[in-house]
Amino acid sequence: xxxxxxxxKAEDGWLVAEVPALPGCVxxxxxxxxxxxxxxxxxxxxxxxENQKTHSxxxxxxxxxxxxxxxxxxTGKPPRYDNEFRNKVLALxxxxxxxxxAVWDAPAMAKN
Numbered sequence: 001x002x003x004x005x006x007x008x009k010a011e012d013g014w015l016v017a018e019v020p021a022l023p024g025c026v027x028x029x030x031x032x033x034x035x036x037x038x039x040x041x042x043x044x045x046x047x048x049x050e051n052q053k054t055h056s057x058x059x060x061x062x063x064x065x066x067x068x069x070x071x072x073x074x075t076g077k078p079p080r081y082d083n084e085f086r087n088k089v090l091a092l093x094x095x096x097x098x099x100x101x102a103v104w105d106a107p108a109m110a111k112n
Contacts, residue, residue, distance in 0.1 A: 003043060006018045
């Protein structure tokens with residue numbers, strides 16, 4: 001993965017390295033080489049942190065099947081479907097799919 005690194009000389013003489021594509025990913029060094037090495041470390045830390053954020057919202061190992069699926073609350077438009085509809089769909093998905101199908105699809109679900 002390649003990132004554009006912006007180098008600027010600060011008032012105190014240090015070189016400040018910034019990755020515009022990664023908000024808040026900034027480092028510095030006394031020399032260009034040191035600034036580049038430090039920003040590489042900062043990029044690694046930034047990517048690791050974002051990865052941890054993603055994994056912290058996934059179901060735990062103890063959750064499985066339909067009970068392992070969950071929709072976390074989020075801002076924006078309210079949900080289109082109420083809990084009754086949601087529960088009906090989830091109950092249907094727990095049953096085997098119709099004969100001749102490997103999985104449930106939208107037309108098969110609509111018939112039920």
